[in-house]
Amino acid sequence: VVSHSTVENLNKEGTARIEESEELDLFLRYLHETGTIIYFNIEVLRDNILLDPKWMIDALKLLINAQPNLPINSADSNTESNSPADNNTESSSPAASAAHSAITQKWSDFKEKGILTLELVDAIWTKEKHPDLHKNKEHILMIMERLNVLAKPRSFNEMGEK
Known part of the structure; x- marks a missing residue:
């Protein structure tokens, strides 16, 4: 698991940078759709990306x-598990x-x-x-x-x- 901010920083340091945050998000969603990573662009899940x-x-x-x-x-109680x-x-x-x-x-x-x-x-x-x-x-x-x-x-409510 890597943070979204880490991915942004790595992108800034790379030679083939993705300039816009929307493009980076689109790229992450593409990688998710192809099964390369797990990434959801929803508030509770967006901050972390599962790389494998x-x-x-x-x-x-x-x-x-x-x-x-x-x-x-009771005779089996010392069996390793x-x-x-x-x-x-x-x-x-x-x-x-x-x-x-x-x-x-x-x-x-x-x-x-x-x-x-x-x-x-x-x-x-x-x-x-x-x-x-x-x-x-x-x-x-x-x-x-x-x-x-x-x-x-x-819940009932x-x-x-x-």
């Missing part, structure tokens, strides 16, 4: 393929156990009902394992919403009900 659309696909795959550690019985929901499960404190249980429930809600919470996203896109995803989380989620991959729940 595959990166977005990888981010989505991480969400879809995440699996919490769900031991079949690659799950992002396993953060700090080696700690036997009640707080760590409760946090793990909460993330496991959120994962179950995601799998069964399609409800994706920010807490679950944070558990999957951890700062340690996926710093770029974690850093750009809000922008990535807004792009996924714009692409109709994710949807925010509607938005549906015209009281």
